[in-house]
Amino acid sequence: MLCDLADQIGEGNAVQFYKGCKLAVEQIGELAELGSGKAEYVWQSSLYYASTEQDVPKLKKEYELLNRHLFEVEYLEPEQISARFPFHKPGAIVTHGDASVNPFRFVHGLIDAAVNRFELAVYEQTDLVNHSSEPNSGAHILQTSAGHEVLAKHVIYAVGYEPEELRGKLVKSVMNRTYALVTNPQPELYEAFSPYLFWETARPYFYMRFSEDKRIIAGGGDEQTKELLTSESQLKKEAAKVLSCIQALFPSIEASIDYAWHATFALSCDGLPFIGADPNWSGVYYCLGYGGNGTVYSMMGAHILHHLITGRDHLLASIVALDRPSLLNV
Numbered sequence: 064m065l066c067d068l069a070d071q072i073g074e075g076n077a078v079q080f081y082k083g084c085k086l087a088v089e090q091i092g093e094l095a096e097l098g099s100g101k102a103e104y105v106w107q108s109s110l111y112y113a114s115t116e117q118d119v120p121k122l123k124k125e126y127e128l129l130n131r132h133l134f135e136v137e138y139l140e141p142e143q144i145s146a147r148f149p150f151h152k153p154g155a156i157v158t159h160g161d162a163s164v165n166p167f168r169f170v171h172g173l174i175d176a177a178v179n180r181f182e183l184a185v186y187e188q189t190d191l192v193n194h195s196s197e198p199n200s201g202a203h204i205l206q207t208s209a210g211h212e213v214l215a216k217h218v219i220y221a222v223g224y225e226p227e228e229l230r231g232k233l234v235k236s237v238m239n240r241t242y243a244l245v246t247n248p249q250p251e252l253y254e255a256f257s258p259y260l261f262w263e264t265a266r267p268y269f270y271m272r273f274s275e276d277k278r279i280i281a282g283g284g285d286e287q288t289k290e291l292l293t294s295e296s297q298l299k300k301e302a303a304k305v306l307s308c309i310q311a312l313f314p315s316i317e318a319s320i321d322y323a324w325h326a327t328f329a330l331s332c333d334g335l336p337f338i339g340a341d342p343n344w345s346g347v348y349y350c351l352g353y354g355g356n357g358t359v360y361s362m363m364g365a366h367i368l369h370h371l372i373t374g375r376d377h378l379l380a381s382i383v384a385l386d387r388p389s390l391l392n393v
């Protein structure tokens with residue numbers, strides 16, 4: 064929440080960061096067009112509802128802060144929620160200018176565009192197993208598991224989570240196991256509610272949205288472990304809990320689970336991404352999104368790193384830098 068981030072890094076910085084996220088959502092839309100426009104990028108509004116009465120004061124505080132800084136936001140009282148949706152909740156905010164995308168199509172569209180426009184060469188299934196640099200020239204030498212070498216002036220680690228070189232030293236991440244599912248198509252619910260992304264104030268939280276083929280994609284049930292499940296029956300049990308959250312919101316629904324999976328979901332210790340230069344190794348950078356907004360943060364990271372590598376500062380660089388002072392307070 065913006066109000067939590069404001070407590071952590073100050074209101075001015077928190078608002079800058081939120082504006083940066085909003086811009087990144089727009090930039091993802093522009094990139095989605097590059098990849099022949101098949102990435103199913105759709106503008107959305109988010110319904111963020113209070114899971115319990117106790118969460119209402121904080122939700123109101125969040126609304127006031129967002130509104131004061133001119134983010135497009137509405138506050139819904141219980142009767143307004145019941146008028147728009149088939150469920151009752153003690154309060155909610157609706158934010159506008161969010162978006163959904165099909166990540167698989169998006170990524171493949173981008174890779175195709177980069178191959179066609181810039182003659183990018185893609186080497187799949189290629190592990191980088193060693194990284195060193197020449198003391199005199201500063202050139203970086205990366206070795207692959209197949210025994211090849213890559214020479215580079217700059218290296219960006221965009222490996223999802225903290226790479227071996229830094230492991231545990233900076234990010235101090237919390238690893239969770241999370242569950243997600245896709246239902247059979249729900250054309251009636253899709254007609255009525257597909258402009259919304261849904262999530263809640265409870266932690267762990269439940270979230271859902273619609274896919275372009277009118278299915279519900281939902282997730283939640285996070286548990287604090289990075290161990291993966293060992294059996295299908297365990298996954299079915301956890302997915303059934305997520306399905307029951309959908310049924311609690313939409314009691315008339317007759318939905319079945321067509322696909323279910325689980326994943327490791329990592330949060331950094333201060334909830335922010337890690338984007339920037341390695342403080343101790345010239346020419347080395349990191350773009351580690353972390354958390355539930357990792358895609359958005361990665362887009363922001365692309366611009367920040369482009370600025371840094373071309374010798375310019377970026378407004379958000381100090382907020383997400385690897386040696387940021389706010390980390391010391393965590």
Ligand SMILES: Cc1cc2nc3c(=O)[nH]c(=O)nc-3n(C[C@H](O)[C@H](O)[C@H](O)COP(=O)(O)OP(=O)(O)OC[C@H]3O[C@@H](n4cnc5c(N)ncnc54)[C@H](O)[C@@H]3O)c2cc1C
Nearest residue numbers: 189190191221222223326328352353354355356357358359
């Ligand atoms: C269930 C779930 C829901 C999410 N929902 C959202 C959401 O709604 N919005 C949002 O913005 N974000 C969301 N996220 C977060 C988002 O998915 C991630 O932050 C994002 O996908 C990370 O992308 P990435 O390219 O940085 O890393 P990754 O997609 O993890 O890719 C890193 C790549 O680096 C490769 N790699 C690692 N080490 C090496 C090595 N040594 N050599 C070669 N290759 C290597 C890996 O194989 C991998 O292919 C969600 C995440 C999860 C798990």
